[in-house]
Amino acid sequence: MYQYNDFDTGFVKARNAQFRDQVARRIDGSLTEDEFKPLRLMNGLYLQLHAYMLRVAIPYGTLNSVKMRQLAMIAERWDKGYGHFTTRQNIQYNWPRLSDVPDMLDALEDVGMHAIQTSGNTIRNVTSDHFSGAAADEIEDPRPIAELLRQWSTDHPEFQFLGRKFKIAVGASTHDRAVLKAHDLAIRVVQNDTGETGYEVLIGGGLGRTPMIGQVINGFLPRPDLLPYVEAVLSVYNLLGRRDNKYKARIKITLHENGMDKIRALVAERFAGIKPQFGGQDQALLAQFQRDFAAPDYITAPLETFEAAYASDPGFASWVDTNLAAHKNPDYAIATISLKAHGQTPGDATSEQMRLMADVAAEFSHDELRISHEQNVILPHVHKSHLPAVHARLKQLGLATANIGLISDIIACPGMDYCALATARSIPVAQQIATRFDELKLEHDIGALKIKISGCINACGHHHVGHIGILGLDRAGVESYQITLGGDATETTTIGTRTGPGFSYDEILPAIERLVLEYLDLRQDRDEAFIDTYRRLGAAPFKAILYPEGRVKNAA
Secondary structure (H helix, E strand, O other): OOOOOHHHHHHHHHHHHHHHHHHHHHHOOOOOHHHHHHHHHOOOEEEOOOOEEEEEOOHHHEEOHHHHHHHHHHHHHHOOOEEEEOOOOOEEEOOOOHHHHHHHHHHHHHOOOOOOOOOOOOEOOOEEOOOOOOEOOEOOOOHHHHHHHHHHHOOOOOOOOOOOOEOEEEEOEOOOOOOHHHOOEEEEEEEOOOOOEEEEEEEOOEOOOOOEOOEEEEEEEEHHHHHHHHHHHHHHHHHHOOOOOHHHOOHHHHHHHHOHHHHHHHHHHHHHHHHHHHOOHHHHHHHHHHHHOOOOOOOOOOOHHHHHHHHHOHHHHHHHHHHEEEEOOOOEEEEEEOOOOOOOOOOEEEHHHHHHHHHHHHHHOOOOEEEOOOOOEEEEEEEHHHHHHHHHHHHOOOOOOOOOOOOOOOEEOOHHHOOOOOOOOOHHHHHHHHHHHHHHOOHHHHOOOOEEEEOOOOOOOOHHHOOEEEEEEEEOOEEEEEEEEOOEOOOOOEOOEEOOOOEEHHHHHHHHHHHHHHHHHHOOOOOOOHHHHHHHHOOHHHHHHHOOHHHHHHHO
16 A cells, blocks of 8 residues: 655645635635635535535545544544545545534544545546455556556646546456546556557546546557656647536547547647656656555465355355455455445445444455445455454444345435535435335345436436436426436446436335336346346336336326
């Protein structure tokens, strides 16, 4: 894991001191809210429906126990005792007092964390595969690349006032767990026919009101070219992108309006001009970061305890079958901690739960944790002999729900319970769906099913790429929920298709229940997942169950 050096520490301390002065001037009235807004956004501070919200960066989702315990302390001391993990691998505090924010930022700096560039029209927190460094299917750990991009982009003078926010993701596995194609820019580590390692670069992805899938601008970029090439892309976008309409200012619109051929040519021209300026310093830094992210010292131990627990404890066996993923070391497993206990708020963790996860990571996961864009927490390196003890500890505070990838493992934005932009509630809908299918005892029979819910068209809940997507909107002062089907957030990224008229708040749960029960009747066998049934049959049978003929006529 990367640790702050003296420069990092000095930079963040100076930034915090600067913002402390700005907060004091806002409180005493020297700064108006309009004057303060761009200053607070540069430091991750939003003004939500009921209070300020501080968004803290967790670069590429990586934490250790010290950082997690500090996040718990901050939640307990300056918030309401919990934090909310987001789809950008960040954590949000929803109830801080403005006067406390400078102290919160200083507490973050004490453990090598900050809130810089978690908001505003700049390069946001760089995300990555939450299994990075552990996944059995990865070419290499992509986090050194993410750290290189983080350091390069932090306070970069050319990119602090872009036309709109800019999101970057990095992956290195055959299976995309980072939603690469839904990012403004994505980097995927690849190997060519000769075995040489390089990068596939994609641009122009994004969700929101105009969802688009990223396109390949460079199919194989040599290693030494990465940073100057990314800078060239940002430079071209910064100059060419629109600023007359914020809804058309993202790079996806720039690409759509200008075409890939023109963008690729402009990037190549800019790249040729700036590449000599880098002089290999970026490669030296990357090499250092690769050493920082070296694999842990794996242990060896017999597996009889794991095998016995799996055979004798059905609850443990269910958790193993559902929440574990293959590790590159066959004696280890990647364990995902669900923050989606049935009926709870997706992504929320209390201070007590955060401390427990920190303790478990320190004892059983080589002191590493990851935050996923799916709003769960990962123990990336757990020897299988330790899994029974891990499961027992997690059960103590409701963190052992065996539902990863199932219908209750829902991505949901904060919605109208918190967000000033939201037009409908997300959290209660997610809670009701999870609770209902737990009551029906169908969750494991249903199998893999990704439901994603957004409370407005900005799509923070990634509804466009859900197998079942739910978008909450305001229709003449009444909440209305649109359903999309067939979305996919993996390497075969697909934007879901809207099924028809929206459903009221009271109708949305029954509609989802009808939809899923219809799937159980339509699937060929238990091994055919919802998304595969949908792709085989198309939307017609699902629309028929959602919209009986009379309902469609009435809605029209």
